[in-house]
Amino acid sequence: MNPAIIRRDFPILERRVHGKPLVYLDNGATSQKPRAVIDAIRHFYENGCANIHRGVHLLSGEATQAYDRARTGICRAMGAAHAEEFVFVRGTTEAINLVARSWGDLHVHAGDEILLTEMEHHANIVPWQFLAKRAGAKIRVLPITPDGALDLERLPALLTEKTRILAFTHVSNVLGTVNPAAEICKAARDRGIVTLVDGAQAVPHGPVNLSEIGCDFYVFSGHKMFGPDGIGVLYGRGKLLASLPPWQGGGDMVERVSFEESTFRPPPDRFEAGTPNISGAIGLGAAFAYHDQLNWPELREHEHNLVTATHEALLSIPGLRIQGTVPGKAPVVSFTMEGIHPHDIGTILDSEGVAIRAGNHCAQPLLARLGIQSSARASFACYNTLEEVETLANAVRKAHRYFA
Known part of the structure; x- marks a missing residue:
């Protein structure tokens, strides 16, 4: 599958910036959107805008069907059996906060332990800190190796009778490390420990099969995988999700309400209080439909070639260091330059x-472990090209000449 053909589906890639063609390499922050997603959202607002689950009129019925179809399509694409295991949320951050509040307050108590890893995004640290403070629990951390992999030899010793949950990233947003999610989840499951996998950086780069991973919770954002902003997904294993109390109250998540008490609907409705992001869900459904028709075996090889070419080009520049050198990494290249x-x-x-990200990438503990405060990060998508890698390298060389 030719990336040049894929690029035609993304209108923004025709844009020029400062008189030069846009080279968009900030996909780890947010991806660009294909015309199919833009058109799906526009069609909803121009032809079928209505609230869902509330009206007897035609537009409400059509909107409800489109919303539910999106959920069903995502379930099918992710290798799961039951659409009701998929909850629409605002994004990865809200999904983790939901689990930390709803599951965490029920199951984590004084003296218990929450196991994280050294490569987590702040969104998979701070909610657990809140929970630990509420419950009197302790956070423990699985370290990384010098090349940026999880030190899995130390995992068994950290999975103790006190561990209640292991929350870890599927793909590091700084290092690009692809963690063996199925292996890690099995190690926890064998000890009766619940798992949550942050898939924000994994879902954009090919199909994720939840049946193979075997996690209890999986979370991701739509905007990083060609979908719109403000929509994401929490997957929860059926019986586990059904056992959890709601974390927000409002309309459409209740069965009966009186001034004395309320009863609640089963998942996913229980966790989708109020009017949801209907257009966002429809757009995310369109993003999955677009994503799934791509030839991912070829595109993964293409993304691997982008990483290899970027490493080779950047490492030829004096004083440049790349953070994360594990083989088979996702298309994320973080780097620093001496004195710049x-x-x-x-x-x-x-x-x-050339658009990249510069900063701490919402991963301050990881950067502290690496001995830096910030870095530059080029993060690629399947629509990026080897020619853009050369443009990136030339621009970095220009920065080196300018500041040297």
Whole structure:
């Protein structure tokens, strides 16, 4: 599958920035959107805008069907059996907060332990800190190796009788490390420990099969995988999800309400209080439909070639260091340059039309472990090209010359 053909589906990639063609390499922050997603959202607002689950009129029925179809399509694409195991949320952050509040307050108590890893995004740290403080629990951390892999030899010792949940990232947003999610989940499951996998950086780069992973919870955001902003998914294993109390109250998640008490609907409705992001869910359904028709075996090889070419080009520049060198990494390349602040690198690259991220990438503990405060990050999608890698490298060389 030719990336040049895929690029035609993304209108923004025709844009010029500072008089130069846009080279968009900030896909780890958010991906661009194909016309199919843009059209699906536009069609909803122009032809079928209505609330769902509330009306007897035609538009409400059509909107409800489109919303439910999106959920069913995502379930099918992710290798799960039951659409009711998929809850629409605002994104990965809200999904983790939901689990930490609803599941956590029920199951984590004083003296218990929450196991995280050293490569987590703040969204998979802070909610657990809140829970630990509420419950009097302790957070423990699985470290990484010098090349940026999880030190799995130390995992068994950290999975103790006190461990209640293991929450870890499927793919590091800084290092690009692809963690063996199925292996890690099995190790926890064999000890009766619940697992949550942060899939925000994994779902964009090919199909994720939840049946193979065997996790209890899986979370991700739509905007990183060609979908719109403000929509994401919490997958929860059926019986486990059904056992949890709601974490927000409002309309459409209740069965009966009186001033004395309320009873609640089963999942997913129980966790979708109020009017949801209907257009976002429809757009995410369209994003999955687009995503699934791509030839991912070929595109994964293409993304691997992008990473290899980027490493080779950047490492030829004096004083440049790449963070994360584990084989088979996702298309994320974080780097620093001796004597040059990452924000200055990003500014020079922007002048050349190249969009990257510069900062701590919402992963301050990981960067502290790496001995840095910030880095520059080029993160690729399947629509990026080897020519854009060369443009990136030339722009980084320009930054080196300018500041050297």
